[in-house]
Amino acid sequence: MPLSPDRKKQYRSLGHNLNPVVTVAGNGLSDTVIEELNRALDDHELIKVKLVIADRDLRKQVIAEMAKKCRAEIVQEIGKVALIFREAKKPNLKLSNVR
Secondary structure, three states: OOOOHHHHHHHHHHHOOOOEEEEEOOOOOOHHHHHHHHHHHHHHOEEEEEEOOOOHHHHHHHHHHHHHHHOOEEEEEEOOEEEEEOOOOOOOOOOOOOO
8 A cells, every 4th residue: 555645744754763774785786675565664664775786777676676575665775775665464562763
């Protein structure tokens, strides 16, 4: 379900203070990176991901593929950092960045 503009604005303000949880290197999305992204999204719901990829077009493709494979929404892309969100089935109030 796509995020509303108001919800995206709220998540962008929350994401401003977050540090990247996962770093994706130039070799792309391996199975272990996808597992780590899924774990982080289950725990925190809203995460920052740093991409160490120089080519802008390739970086955009990797971000789109990452969101598709993790069933997450892209909230914001700035440079080499992406902010993504996926609502947890059983949110943990102590770990969640949005609750």
